[in-house]
Amino acid sequence: MRSILLPPYSRLPDGNSAEADRILVVDDEPAILFAYRKLIEKDGMTVDISATLEDAIRNIRAHRYLAVIADMRLAGTDNGDGLEILRVIRKERPGTKTILATGYGDSEIEKMARALGVSYYFKKPVAPSDILEALREFHASAVYPSVAVPS
Numbered sequence: 001m002r003s004i005l006l007p008p009y010s011r012l013p014d015g016n017s018a019e020a021d022r023i024l025v026v027d028d029e030p031a032i033l034f035a036y037r038k039l040i041e042k043d044g045m046t047v048d049i050s051a052t053l054e055d056a057i058r059n060i061r062a063h064r065y066l067a068v069i070a071d072m073r074l075a076g077t078d079n080g081d082g083l084e085i086l087r088v089i090r091k092e093r094p095g096t097k098t099i100l101a102t103g104y105g106d107s108e109i110e111k112m113a114r115a116l117g118v119s120y121y122f123k124k125p126v127a128p129s130d131i132l133e134a135l136r137e138f139h140a141s142a143v144y145p146s147v148a149v150p151s
Contacts, residue, residue, distance in 0.1 A: 021045045021139060022063060026056040026070040026085060036069065039128050040135065053081045057088050065096050067119070067138050069131065072102035072109065079104070086116035097138045101126050 023045050025036045033049045040047045048063065050056035053074055060068065068089060072082035082100045089096050100113050103124035113121050120134045 022048070022065050023135065024048045024050060024056065024059050024063070024065045024068045026050045026053075026068065026074070026081075028052070028071065028073075028075040032071070035128075036131070039132065043132055043135070045135065045139070053084060056081075056085055060085070060088055060093055060096075064093065066142055067097040067099060067135060069099040069101065072100060073104060083109075083112055083116060086113060086118055090117050097134075099131065099134055 021044065023040055025033055025040070025047060026049075027033050027036070028051050030051070033051065037047045037049060045066075048059055048065075050059055051074070056068075056070065059065075068085060070082045070085045073079045074081040082102065086098055086100065089098055094117075097119040098117065099120045099122065100118045101122045101124055102109065105121070105123050110121050119138070120130075122130060
């Protein structure tokens with residue numbers, strides 16, 4: 001069930017910027033990247049994917065995103081990748097919404113994520129409907145800023 005009372009969209013109306021429907025997904029698991037891409041593109045948004053912290057930062061610097069969905073831990077790193085992504089976004093793209101997902105979270109990590117401005121913090125497994133609900137909320141506020149989005 002949709003969380004907003006706006007019609008589904010396939011593309012933004014003329015005059016709106018393309019970044020209002022562009023999403024970056026950051027995860028080291030190819031199956032997760034594939035699933036998120038299919039899920040989100042089906043809802044009419046453009047999806048870029050990154051499997052590493054370095055690639056995610058390059059994408060964030062190269063493009064404007066409505067939202068970035070990031071895993072907390074990426075393979076071969078010190079396990080703080082999600083927080084580093086939040087730091088880069090906060091500094092360089094403060095208007096970008098963020099969703100952090102983790103299978104290893106605790107209250108301290110959540111506290112740090114919230115201090116860095118995370119929009120949503122989810123513990124894995126995350127229901128696809130929760131991701132879409134958050135993205136639709138972000139999209140509605142970007143495209144229709146004067147429309148109140150129910151919680």
